[in-house]
Amino acid sequence: MIQSQQRFEPPPRISKHTYVSCGAHLLYNQGGWYDAEVSKASVQISTGQIRAVAELCASFQYARRIPQHIIATPEHARDLTLTYERVNKDYGVGAASWLFELSNAVIYRNVLYVQSDTDRYVVYETHRSPDRADAPLLNDDTPIHSELSDRRSVYFYLGSVGSFNYGHWLTDDLGRLTAIEHLRALYPRRKVRVVIPSYGDGPEAVAAPWNETRRTAIQRFCHRFFGSDVRVVLLDTYQPCRLDNLFYASPISYHPILKSPAALRAVARRFRPFFRSRPRGRLTRLFVTRQSTRGRALENVDAVARAFEQIGFTIINTERLSVRSQAEIFSSAKVVAGIMGAAMANTLFCSEGTRVIHFAPEGWLEPYYWDLANVCGHEYIPCYGASVPSDGPLHMSSFRMREDDIRQSLQLAQ
Numbered sequence: 157m158i159q160s161q162q163r164f165e166p167p168p169r170i171s172k173h174t175y176v177s178c179g180a181h182l183l184y185n186q187g188g189w190y191d192a193e194v195s196k197a198s199v200q201i202s203t204g205q206i207r208a209v210a211e212l213c214a215s216f217q218y219a220r221r222i223p224q225h226i227i228a229t230p231e232h233a234r235d236l237t238l239t240y241e242r243v244n245k246d247y248g249v250g251a252a253s254w255l256f257e258l259s260n261a262v263i264y265r266n267v268l269y270v271q272s273d274t275d276r277y278v279v280y281e282t283h284r285s286p287d288r289a290d291a292p293l294l295n296d297d298t299p300i301h302s303e304l305s306d307r308r309s310v311y312f313y314l315g316s317v318g319s320f321n322y323g324h325w326l327t328d329d330l331g332r333l334t335a336i337e338h339l340r341a342l343y344p345r346r347k348v349r350v351v352i353p354s355y356g357d358g359p360e361a362v363a364a365p366w367n368e369t370r371r372t373a374i375q376r377f378c379h380r381f382f383g384s385d386v387r388v389v390l391l392d393t394y395q396p397c398r399l400d401n402l403f404y405a406s407p408i409s410y411h412p413i414l415k416s417p418a419a420l421r422a423v424a425r426r427f428r429p430f431f432r433s434r435p436r437g438r439l440t441r442l443f444v445t446r447q448s449t450r451g452r453a454l455e456n457v458d459a460v461a462r463a464f465e466q467i468g469f470t471i472i473n474t475e476r477l478s479v480r481s482q483a484e485i486f487s488s489a490k491v492v493a494g495i496m497g498a499a500m501a502n503t504l505f506c507s508e509g510t511r512v513i514h515f516a517p518e519g520w521l522e523p524y525y526w527d528l529a530n531v532c533g534h535e536y537i538p539c540y541g542a543s544v545p546s547d548g549p550l551h552m553s554s555f556r557m558r559e560d561d562i563r564q565s566l567q568l569a570q
Contacts, residue, residue, distance in 0.1 A: 173293050175199040176270065176277035178256045178406050179208050183281070186215035188251030190410060191285045199280045205259040205270040206279075210338045213253040213331075213408055213416045219244050220530035225568055227561045228540035232518050236538065239521040243413050250414040253406050255335045261404075264294045264396035266315045266353055268404060279404070286411045287317040294396055301397045309347040310339055311389070312403040314374070318411065319353050323501030325370065326479070327528065331419030332405035333377045333426075336386060339403060347385055350374055351402075354390035365476075373479035377426045412524035415531050420504050427483040427505065439485060441569075443469040444494025444502075451552035454495050454515055455544065460557055463566055464493055474499040491569050496525060496538075508533035513565055517543040517555035539565045 177183070177199040189196045222240050226233040258279070262269040267287075268279040276294075283291055305311060314332060318324030339348050352374075356364030371388045378386050391397060408419035443464040445457065454460060461471050469491075474482050486492065486505040493513035494500050503512050503525075512529050516522065518540040529536035541557040543550065557565075 173276070173278045175280040175283070176203055176206070177280045178206050178258075178404070179254060182208055182211070182254055183251045183406055186252070187217075187249035188215060188410070188414075190247065193285060194280070203270055203272070203275075203277055205261075205272070207257045207259075209255040209257055209342070209403070210335075211252060211254050212334050212338075212405055213418045215252040216250045216416055216418070217248055218417070218530070219248060220527060221536075223526070223536050223538060225537045226540075227538070227564050227568075228518060232540055236521055236540075239523060240526060243523050243527070247410070247413045250410060250416055251407070253332065253408045253416060253419070255338055256404050256406065258402045258404055260398065260400065261402040262294070262300055262396055262398050263313060263351070263391060263402070264298075265291055265393060266317050266319060267291050267293065268313065268402075269294065271398075281406045282316070282404075284407070284410070291317045298396055301395060305400050306347075306349075309349050310343050310403060311349045311351050311399055311401065312336065312339060312405075313351045314405075315351075315353045316407070320355055320366070321498055322366075322369075323498035323524075324411065326423065326498075326501045327415055327420065327504065328407065328409045328411065330373065330377065331408045331416065331423045333374065334419075334422050335403065335405045336378050340385065347387070349387055349389045350378075351389045351391050353393040355393065369479060376480050377423075412522070413527050415527060417531050420531055424483070424487075424505050427480060428487070438488035439470045439472075440488055440490045441467075441469045442485070442489050442492045442494070443471050444492065444499050445471060445473050446495040446497045446499060447475060448554075450497065451548070451554075452495065452497060452517065453554040454541065455554050455556045457495070460515070460562055463562055464569065467566060467569065469493065469569070472499075474502065493565065493569055496522065500525060501528065503534060504528065504532055506532065506534060509535070511535040511537065511569070513537045513539060513569060515539050515541060515555075515557060515565075517541060517550065517553040519543055520551045520553075522551065537565070537568055 258270050260271055268282045270277050314329055316328050318328055355366050374388055408416040443461050482502045483505040486502040489506050491511045492503055496514040496516040512534045514525050526536050541555040544554040546553055
């Protein structure tokens with residue numbers, strides 16, 4: 157963990173936050189700007205503190221297939237189809253991703269800032285429209301820890317507003333690690349420190365399961381360099397800190413409806429060498445469970461899982477598995493069924509043509525997994541059960557699958 161020095165800097169005297177793009181002319185030259193609240197022109201401000209280093213992923217474009225099978229009430233199936241058609245119409249182009257170097261950078265709540273003696277700018281690419289609800293900005297009067305970077309190292313920030321969630325981290329963050337190859341080539345005599353947001357309190361945070369899961373996954377992704385050359389550094393998510401120089405890879409996705417195909421392929425490709433030569437006998441039909449304490453509980457999950465087990469599915473709980481183990485299990489699957497949630501993001505490791513069946517509460521018009529399936533070349537089948545009334549958000553509602561719908565999903569899983 158970066159050691160905080162006992163020195164604080166007064167915050168810049170600014171009256172409001174101003175956005176600055178890392179490089180709008182590089183990232184959005186083919187499209188991919190989606191923000192009704194902020195105009196692209198308003199963030200094209202040159203501060204002299206952001207330098208473009210290398211392109212990681214080119215801009216991309218695709219159209220998604222409407223599912224042939226939707227298990228839901230006619231009303232929900234209609235609403236879902238209309239949602240998919242609107243997404244296809246309005247969100248067809250994704251921005252490019254570049255590696256940038258930021259001078260005098262501040263990290264707070266997974267949002268980046270660059271600042272001078274009198275001005276502080278919010279790095280737009282870390283605070284886009286989908287990010288803002290969960291990313292409050294830094295107050296002007298908040299003291300900032302001054303982090304004295306090791307001059308023998310370069311620091312690369314890997315994080316986003318969704319980094320606390322396995323699925324979002326897998327599809328939104330991990331693929332940006334291709335930047336490490338550029339940094340090793342540019343700075344062969346310096347160490348690379350991958351800075352990630354820490355989740356957990358006090359000394360226990362270092363060994364917290366989610367922190368350790370990400371650390372080992374980064375190690376696998378960067379196995380050629382990992383060790384003395386590349387290491388992971390945990391940074392307190394809720395403690396603003398400043399670094400003299402910080403490298404940052406702009407987004408490879410636009411949550412929840414655009415994901416860079418090249419970035420997802422890079423993630424899948426980096427894990428394959430670890431299990432390619434394993435013996436046969438792998439699992440090809442998976443039923444993926446979800447802990448009820450995480451919300452979106454399938455109340456009759458035992459009956460649904462048992463029905464799938466009877467037709468040859470293996471029940472999988474991913475909670476305590478490493479990313480490598482999950483990648484290995486999903487890589488050989490031909491059909492994957494499960495409750496819509498982070499564990500089902502592992503389908504990115506499945507081969508093209510895999511059939512994926514998602515169970516979710518009716519009324520939730522979620523395009524994330526439909527988009528993921530299309531990017532990966534999978535057959536997507538959403539199955540919606542009756543939501544259980546509650547005071548919480550609809551997407552976290554408990555639900556029950558109807559017997560007829562269970563039978564239909566089993567037929568489609570054959």
